[in-house]
Amino acid sequence: xxxxxxxxRPAQPPEPGSVDALISQTRRLRGEVDAVRRDTVVDxxxxxxxxxxxxxxxxxxxxxxxxxxxGQLKEGLPPVPEPEVFPQAAPEAAxxxxxxxxxxxxxxxxxxxxxxxxxxxxxxxxxxxxxxxxDELGSTLFSEDQPLLxxxxxxxxxxxxxxxxxxxxVRADGRVRxxxxxxxxxxxxDGCAASMWAVLRDVSELRRSQRAVRESRDSLQRQRxxxxxxxxxxxxxxxAVLPPWRGSLRFxxxxxGSLDVAAHYLPSATSALIGGDWYDALKxxxxxxxxxxxDLTGHGVTATSGMAMMLGALRGMAMAGIAPGPLMGxxxxxxxxSVQPALGSAVCCSYDPARRVLTWAQAGHPAPLLFRRGSxxxxxxxxxxxxxxxxxASYGQAxxxxxxxxLLVLHTDGLTPRSxxxxxxxxxxxxxxLAPRLSAARxxxxxxxLVVEEFGEVERxxxxxxxxxxxxx
Numbered sequence: 333x334x335x336x337x338x339x340x341r342p343a344q345p346p347e348p349g350s351v352d353a354l355i356s357q358t359r360r361l362r363g364e365v366d367a368v369r370r371d372t373v374v375d376x377x378x379x380x381x382x383x384x385x386x387x388x389x390x391x392x393x394x395x396x397x398x399x400x401x402x403g404q405l406k407e408g409l410p411p412v413p414e415p416e417v418f419p420q421a422a423p424e425a426a427x428x429x430x431x432x433x434x435x436x437x438x439x440x441x442x443x444x445x446x447x448x449x450x451x452x453x454x455x456x457x458x459x460x461x462x463x464x465x466x467d468e469l470g471s472t473l474f475s476e477d478q479p480l481l482x483x484x485x486x487x488x489x490x491x492x493x494x495x496x497x498x499x500x501x502v503r504a505d506g507r508v509r510x511x512x513x514x515x516x517x518x519x520x521x522d523g524c525a526a527s528m529w530a531v532l533r534d535v536s537e538l539r540r541s542q543r544a545v546r547e548s549r550d551s552l553q554r555q556r557x558x559x560x561x562x563x564x565x566x567x568x569x570x571x572a573v574l575p576p577w578r579g580s581l582r583f584x585x586x587x588x589g590s591l592d593v594a595a596h597y598l599p600s601a602t603s604a605l606i607g608g609d610w611y612d613a614l615k616x617x618x619x620x621x622x623x624x625x626x627d628l629t630g631h632g633v634t635a636t637s638g639m640a641m642m643l644g645a646l647r648g649m650a651m652a653g654i655a656p657g658p659l660m661g662x663x664x665x666x667x668x669x670s671v672q673p674a675l676g677s678a679v680c681c682s683y684d685p686a687r688r689v690l691t692w693a694q695a696g697h698p699a700p701l702l703f704r705r706g707s708x709x710x711x712x713x714x715x716x717x718x719x720x721x722x723x724x725a726s727y728g729q730a731x732x733x734x735x736x737x738x739l740l741v742l743h744t745d746g747l748t749p750r751s752x753x754x755x756x757x758x759x760x761x762x763x764x765x766l767a768p769r770l771s772a773a774r775x776x777x778x779x780x781x782l783v784v785e786e787f788g789e790v791e792r793x794x795x796x797x798x799x800x801x802x803x804x805x
Contacts, residue, residue, distance in 0.1 A: 589685030626678030746796030
């Protein structure tokens with residue numbers, strides 16, 4: 333029923349061709365949006381995907397409403413003469429949709445009520461039961477919505493204000509629907525309200541889709557805030573735990589058998605993924621030096637807190653004089669009994685400057701690389717499995733006598749990312765190929781810069797650490 337303020341003002345219908353074109357455009361756009369919706373894969377933990385899917389559902393509901401409105405508009409148009417053209421394929425039938433829009437008119441002079449068939453369907457009321465008078469319409473509403481409708485109708489009939497609002501009804505079958513009502517008074521020649529017309533639209537599915545969009549958007553925002561907070565905590569914890577020294581570190585301070593040490597942390601391509609990688613170099617009470625790098629599985633606060641626990645225990649046991657092999661066994665037992673179970677890999681070296689002997693152990697970790705006089709090789713690893721993999725694991729030790737000018741490179745797995753094209757061995761070969769350049773470097777810090785230049789631009793999925801130690805004279 334057309335909107336009007338005066339009963340004697342006719343409405344001008346739109347051109348039939350323009351309505352057909354709009355229906356075709358709406359049908360085509362609906363199909364494209366529906367295709368995007370089907371292609372959206374949603375996991376239970378994927379807030380971003382749920383939000384995108386909810387937006388697609390909302391768009392589909394809007395387009396379904398638009399197509400139905402245009403269809404009703406077309407049905408009210410005068411018949412169009414058939415043009416003399418070649419026959420074309422029949423347009424695709426629109427899928428059956430639930431009725432969403434109905435109209436009504438209440439005559440205030442005769443008490444006559446006129447409802448469209450669609451409005452009976454919306455209210456779940458049979459035409460035989462008859463249309464509801466205006467003063468009985470509120471009986472179908474939620475109790476808290478009834479005063480609202482009363483105020484709207486009063487303002488419409490007394491003050492001539494149009495109605496534009498929503499309320500909830502309870503149908504005879506118990507189903508709750510949300511309706512949007514637009515109405516105006518029809519005035520007689522004296523300017524008094526003679527009747528009131530209204531168009532009522534069932535917006536239940538639309539509001540449900542909008543609510544899903546809001547909830548999924550809020551959930552996504554909360555996840556982002558949590559992720560940002562966890563990332564900040566992980567960064568702060570990592571900075572607090574990793575060694576405070578930057579640049580080169582030299583110890584013992586005497587020239588005989590001294591070590592020039594430098595290290596660097598390389599973040600992942602996705603800076604939000606803070607892992608459990610560590611490095612450290614420590615002078616021990618007996619005059620020896622401890623070198624270590626390692627990695628715990630996982631990312632975020634859990635990984636960095638686990639790394640803090642492991643590195644703290646490693647430092648304490650090294651200061652107590654526990655050798656690398658037994659030390660790995662204790663770390664394995666510590667990881668087994670931790671609240672957050674995880675796997676870890678590590679290498680721990682003890683360097684005696686008086687004898688220039690390196691004693692080391694590993695737990696499922698890449699072996700240290702030894703560079704001497706322009707060539708390099710990986711040290712033969714002693715026995716050792718991943719930390720936390722099995723209870724009571726034993727870890728062997730190996731010794732290597734070093735010479736003045738020797739260079740040791742310790743690194744975590746993430747430095748040389750593995751993929752279908754590149755294995756761990758390929759990454760090791762790339763490091764060993766740097767032997768001439770590393771041997772020509774003047775300091776451990778220069779060596780670290782060379783390694784970072786070679787591997788720092790890689791789109792790594794995980795973070796990494798590299799530690800370089802050069803034996804002095």
